[in-house]
Amino acid sequence: MPSSGSSILGHLGDEPAGFTPEVTALKKLLLTGANGFVGSALIEHLLIAGYQVTCTTTSPPRSQPSEYECINLDIRDKNAVEDTVRKVKPTHLIHLAAISNVATSFRDPYLTWETNVLGTINILEAIKNQASDCFSLFVSSSEVYGSAFKSNIPLDEESRCLPLNPYAASKLATEAAIGQYFATSLRGVITRPFNHIGPGQSPDFVTASFAKQIAMIECSRQEPIIHVGNLDANRDFLDVHDVCRAYIKLLEHEKNDLPHSIYNICSGKAHKIKSLLEIMLSQSDTKIDIKLDPTRLRPSDIPFAVGCKKRIITDIGWQPEKSIDEALASLLNYWRDRSQQTSLLNHAS
Template sequence: MKHVLLTGANGFVGKVLLETLLAAGYRVSCASTAPHPSPRADFEQIKLDIRDAMACVAALERTKPTHIIHLAAISHVPTSFRDPLLTWNTNVLGSLNLLEAIKQQASDAFVVFASSSEVYGEAFKAGIALDENSPCLPMNPYAASKLAAELAFEQYFKQGIRGVIVRPFNHIGVGQSPDFVTASFARQIALIECGKQAPIMQVGNLEACRDFLDVHDVCAAYLQLLEFSEVQTYPRIFNVASGHACKIREVLDELISQSSASISVELDPQRLRPSDIPVAAGNCDRIHDVLSWQPKISLKETLALLLAEWRLRVVTER
């Protein structure tokens, strides 16, 4: 049976990807720093901090996976500004620890490394959907650390490790932290609806345009990318994107339209990012042409599910 080691399994994407992998018939070992919130008999749990090199070696020696999907990272951009050392230690040195462990204990395993569209940075100022050959000009510590980790993976690929690098664009959905924009909007609307917040939405830059994807579509792409373990020649880097940019204001308007509450909007300067860019969209021709992957879930549907989730969650919030 094909056996996937999934790092960052307790994260927003990891939880969805676990279900995707199990449904596809994979045996899964979930690696994270804390126990899975819903332990079950159909997957293995491994306590692992990727910053610990010896622990990485021990985990790979014990599991001997055929495939690895590396999600574990500090992925919140404001956190990367507040704590760049934690970000680099986790995203770069942690990836190097994992790569060394793969080289020593599971050299035949196929690796999918989840980087980020943030690596393109200033290149987005061209105002077009960027493809995988676009320059990488990171504008924050998170993006810089992801690009550095990409370079590490490229070096190990040259040494014989097999795998791909993916650059997912903004993926959203049920279970995401309210530190991220769509979940923040949905949570605030739900709080307003139940009387726990004044009918005023606190927002950041609404004019920025972003390429939004449902997290299930992103996980479907990761699943398809595992198929490259069966072939000899394949591209090394893939965007996972819709190819279309949507204004943050349009996202907010759609969520508000799904509520019967009377809601006003107010700019919160604390929510403005120091390196914000006007438009960030990805060209997804490569993954479409090679794997026939394309997004299937509409933004409207994703936002409706997100709002429904937060309506349930805020009832128990204090």
């Protein structure tokens, strides 16, 4: 039986000459906004990648998960943010927390700017003061390009940013603040993800709205008519798990001195919204009609919004792996499960 002085490296003195034990540095990652659509998917990827994860959410969890720590945090609270970073002492940060709905940003611009800009500055200050060696990944948005998409070509990271809504404007202002910290004190990277889809996505977003309506129609909880907005727009879509892989791959390259501080995360392909709806309808056996709903039309809608992925491919070798059909199927099946559970509860009551 091993003595009390033994370890996983064996008994002291048993090592071959010249042996130096390898010690793997603990990767402590702080993930803000973990209760959102992306955060829920990202946690699993981070755990598999070997990170010790601490999540922050805007509402207390019903129960503390065994695999990671979860903290209730409002990033607008400067002192609470500072306390959290001091306790966690992260080696890595992914900052997802934000007001990300465009309609909400028009309805409540003060909340949007306070959360997205001042909340991020609270994070930056806390990292600077309490974990200055931390490598931080800040999630911006392709929305910052705005009317630059009117060029009708895929935009790269050097393209002009001409935001068209309060959400996009707040994200661009946040990028400016982050860039100042990167220039003077902190290490990190900014990402501009394009549209991503998958289980858990809010029906405020177009593909999730389609999926929810189809699922409800299949359960006879909605008439067999799907209500839509502009179907002619072309967008760049990714599966959420491909986006998560990009985030982790960027974190893993932090020791290799990333040559750029901003990266698009995109497919580089244009998908017409109508074609996405047709794919989802083909994945259902139910006959469903389509009806235009004027309330779903956005006044500043851009006909073409696609990104260039050359930089991220060249610098870190990331490529999307999931097909658009797979992504839409997983989203639709998620909403089918939700609708069936609701129907069973209603039936039971």
